[in-house]
Each structure stands twice: as structure tokens, then as C-alpha cells.
Amino acid sequence: MRHTPATVHLLWTGGWDSTYRLLYLLREGKQVQPHYIIDPHRPSSRHELRAMEAISECINKETEKLSGTLLPTEISEKAASVRSNEIEEAYNAIIKKMYIGDQYMWLADYCETRGIEGMELGVENIPGNNVTKAVNLVEYPYSKIFGKFRFPILSTNKLEMKEWSEATGTLSIMELTWFCHKPTAGAEPCGRCGPCEAAIKEGMGYRFPLTSRIRYQLRIVPRLRSFAKKFPGFYYLLYSLKHSK
Ligand SMILES: [Zn+2]
Known part of the structure; x- marks a missing residue:
């Protein structure tokens, strides 16, 4: 894994939001290191991996439109347990106050273990949504989990992403998403x-x-x-x- 300052780390799931962000960064000429975590309890992994493979092939043919560098995706299995006690404690403190999916705990642990700062997550701004509230809270315990990430698409929505991809000629790639x-x-x-x-x-x-x-x-x-x-x-x-x- 390369960790140059110019490399953007992105959690890529092969879905609409994270693929939009990937294409956006590549169009800006950025070098992107995608990460994908296989969750054995989620039956969609093979569909997501297949979508990412098809999308990567298209990206590699569109070097004029998408001038950045797509590094090979770091694919890993979800760890058997959370390695950082502090992250687990922070997650438990959060869910006593509000519902937040445990994937954020696993992702924070993944970043901490690998020394990744500012991993980009393709999370949309949904008014009233607990994740939207949590990312805007800077104090503990939220900071311990959400402070590890960046949320670059909080101010956009799926239809705006569609408009962007139509305008940039990348909608056919977006429609390969899962x-x-x-x-x-x-x-x-x-x-x-x-x-x-x-x-x-x-x-x-x-x-x-x-x-x-x-x-x-x-x-x-x-x-x-x-x-x-x-x-x-x-x-x-x-x-x-x-x-x-
Ligand atoms: Zn479904």
C-alpha cells in the first residue's frame, strides 16, 4: 500500500456514492487507493466485487476523461474482532445515545490498524439521519470513530451525482454500480x-x-x-x- 500525501484513501464498495467519488477524484487527476472489506455475513460481496472489476476496466479505457491514477484495490476480510479497545468503548458509548451501524466501528479500527488518516467515506447528507448528526459532532466519543474519516459528498445527493456523471460522460460507468x-x-x-x-x-x-x-x-x-x-x-x-x- 502506498501512503504518499497525494494519495486519497477511499472506501469503495462498488456502489453509487463511492463510485461517484472515485470518478470525481480521478477526473481531478488524483491518485486513489480504494479499500474494500469483505463482510462474510453480507451476501452482496461477489456482486460488489464484480461491479468494481467492470468499473475498473472502463476507467482504464477512459484515461482522457479520468486522468488520475487508480491503484489496485486493497481487498481484505473483515477482522474477527475489533483490535482497538478504545474504538470499541467509543462505539458502545455512542450507541447508548443513538443508533449507528457497527460498520463505522470496524472501519475506524481498520484505519487505526493500518495508519490511514482521513479515509474518505461516500456518506450522503440525509437530514435527521443519525450518521449525519454524528459526523458533525467533534467531541468524544464521536471524534474517536468519525474523526478518522472524511465525508466529501455530504453536501450532495444521488440525483446531483447523476447530473454530474451525465455532464462528464461517465453515466455509463455509474450504471455498472451495485x-x-x-x-x-x-x-x-x-x-x-x-x-x-x-x-x-x-x-x-x-x-x-x-x-x-x-x-x-x-x-x-x-x-x-x-x-x-x-x-x-x-x-x-x-x-x-x-x-x-
Ligand atoms: Zn437491497
Whole structure:
């Protein structure tokens, strides 16, 4: 892994938001080191890896439009346990106050272990969303987790990203992205997981087959999650039971 000051470290998932950021940086002539963490509990990994491979091939053919350097993606398995006690303690302190997905704890630990400062995360600004609140809080325990990252696309949304990619002739690359965490056996987006829900709500419904859009209308899990967001104590209890704390 190269760590020159000019290298931008980016968590790349093969999804719409992080791919937009990747293309944006490459168009600015930057050298980008993408990172991808395989989560064995997430059935979408092979779809994401395949999307990233197809996107990388297209990027390498578009050297005029995308003049920056795309370094080979650092791919690693999610660690068996969080190595930094301080990061785990900070995460536990946060979720007693508000629901935040544990991926931020794992990512902070990943950065700390590898000495990466300012890893870019493709997180959108969603008003009222807990992550949006947490990234703007500078004190402990938020600083211990979110202080490790940069959030360059907080002020944009999916339709603005689409407009940018149309204007720069990169929409065909953006349409190779994958955004579902729980694809069906037939490799269709589920329409029910968090990323599918966000994509449909933000005007990306045109990329979903009809069956996925029907599943979106019938979804139940996101309602449970929004319940958990309103009652952080309930989420902490579930999380503690799952991890036997
Ligand atoms: Zn999905």
C-alpha cells in the first residue's frame, strides 16, 4: 500500500456514492487507493466485487476523461474482532445515545490498524439521519470513530451525482454500480435493504426491476430499524445480546 500525501484513501464498495467519488477524484487527476472489506455475513460481496472489476476496466479505457491514477484495490476480510479497545468503548458509548451501524466501528479500527488518516467515506447528507448528526459532532466519543474519516459528498445527493456523471460522460460507468446488500437468488436488488431503500427514495427507482420495486413497497425490516433509531436503548440491548456483552 502506498501512503504518499497525494494519495486519497477511499472506501469503495462498488456502489453509487463511492463510485461517484472515485470518478470525481480521478477526473481531478488524483491518485486513489480504494479499500474494500469483505463482510462474510453480507451476501452482496461477489456482486460488489464484480461491479468494481467492470468499473475498473472502463476507467482504464477512459484515461482522457479520468486522468488520475487508480491503484489496485486493497481487498481484505473483515477482522474477527475489533483490535482497538478504545474504538470499541467509543462505539458502545455512542450507541447508548443513538443508533449507528457497527460498520463505522470496524472501519475506524481498520484505519487505526493500518495508519490511514482521513479515509474518505461516500456518506450522503440525509437530514435527521443519525450518521449525519454524528459526523458533525467533534467531541468524544464521536471524534474517536468519525474523526478518522472524511465525508466529501455530504453536501450532495444521488440525483446531483447523476447530473454530474451525465455532464462528464461517465453515466455509463455509474450504471455498472451495485447498491443492494441482500440480492435475491436471481441476482436482483432486494428492494428492502437500507441501500435499496435510499436509492429508490432518492430517484434511482429506474434502476430496479418491477419485482424489486414491489418488494420495496412490502418491506418490513426498515420499519424495525427506524423504530430502533428512535429508541437507542432498545438497539443497544439487541446489539449487546447479539455480541454477548
Ligand atoms: Zn437491497
